[in-house]
Amino acid sequence: MLYKFGDNLAYALVSPFLVQVGFDKMDIGVASGTIGLIGTIVGAIAGGAITTALGLGHSLWIFGLTQAFSNIGYVLVAEAGVNRR
Secondary structure: OOOOHHHHHHHOOHHHHHHHHOOOHHHHHHHHHHHHHHHHHHHHHHHHHHHHHHOHHHHHHHHHHHHHOOOHHHHHHHHHOOOOO
């Protein structure tokens, strides 16, 4: 029940965070609409393949630990800021 709780709670704050960093609405739309969709589809396929190979229990532990490090991406975005070169 709590597997994705933190990510779902933080999802509402992603757009305001990106605006504060300096991205405009077009950048945010492209990132969430295209790159996010592609990442979701590829992740679902890869997750299904890994779950089939390792089983549900092992996969939940691996993905749960991996998910803990996913928020490091927000730190990297905050440090890098907007670069339009």
